[in-house]
Amino acid sequence: MDTEITLRVDGADHRLTVDTRTTLLDALRERLGNTSPKKGCDHGQCGACTVLLDGRRANSCLALAVAHDGAEIVTADGLAVDGQLHPVQRSFIEHDAFQCGYCTPGQIVSAVALLDEAAAGWPSAVTFDRPDGAPDTGPIDVAGEPDEIQERMSGNLCRCAAYANMVPAIQEVAR
Numbered sequence: 106m107d108t109e110i111t112l113r114v115d116g117a118d119h120r121l122t123v124d125t126r127t128t129l130l131d132a133l134r135e136r137l138g139n140t141s142p143k144k145g146c147d148h149g150q151c152g153a154c155t156v157l158l159d160g161r162r163a164n165s166c167l168a169l170a171v172a173h174d175g176a177e178i179v180t181a182d183g184l185a186v187d188g189q190l191h192p193v194q195r196s197f198i199e200h201d202a203f204q205c206g207y208c209t210p211g212q213i214v215s216a217v218a219l220l221d222e223a224a225a226g227w228p229s230a231v232t233f234d235r236p237d238g239a240p241d242t243g244p245i246d247v248a249g250e251p252d253e254i255q256e257r258m259s260g261n262l263c264r265c266a267a268y269a270n271m272v273p274a275i276q277e278v279a280r
């Protein structure tokens with residue numbers, strides 16, 4: 106069944122008719138021509154399709170477009186403003202934090218979300234590195250805690266294994 110929806114993507118409104126089974130990823134890539142989010146696994150496993158969906162990171166391959174009528178979506182393309190790269194985009198380039206680049210848009214969107222979560226005072230996810238094994242109830246420490254970054258970026262896979270340079274790239278923006 107076809108349904109008409111509106112999506113605000115990278116600051117521009119789009120009215121489109123989609124089949125109710127169309128994923129948000131397919132709507133972005135195939136209907137709107139925004140190829141920034143990538144189709145890796147198409148099963149919610151790799152994070153290549155990550156976008157900001159109403160301010161929160163989401164795997165767009167797992168979201169049905171019709172369920173997000175009226176949503177605001179930001180892709181890696183939309184992070185640059187007035188021709189200026191987002192600080193996370195610049196930092197990934199400066200730290201050589203990618204190899205083939207296929208996963209990079211999703212990695213960058215996820216890193217932007219991580220920094221937003223830290224700024225909002227979300228609690229730490231790191232519990233495995235504490236000497237007493239006690240849960241860390243403090244806020245996310247992106248600038249000083251590499252384990253925190255690795256844990257919170259673990260939904261974004263990189264087959265080239267460029268992880269080592271992503272951590273300092275994200276830390277630099279956090280400082």
Ligand code: FES
Nearest residue numbers: 145146147152166
């Ligand atoms: Fe969506 Fe892999 S393509 S998580």
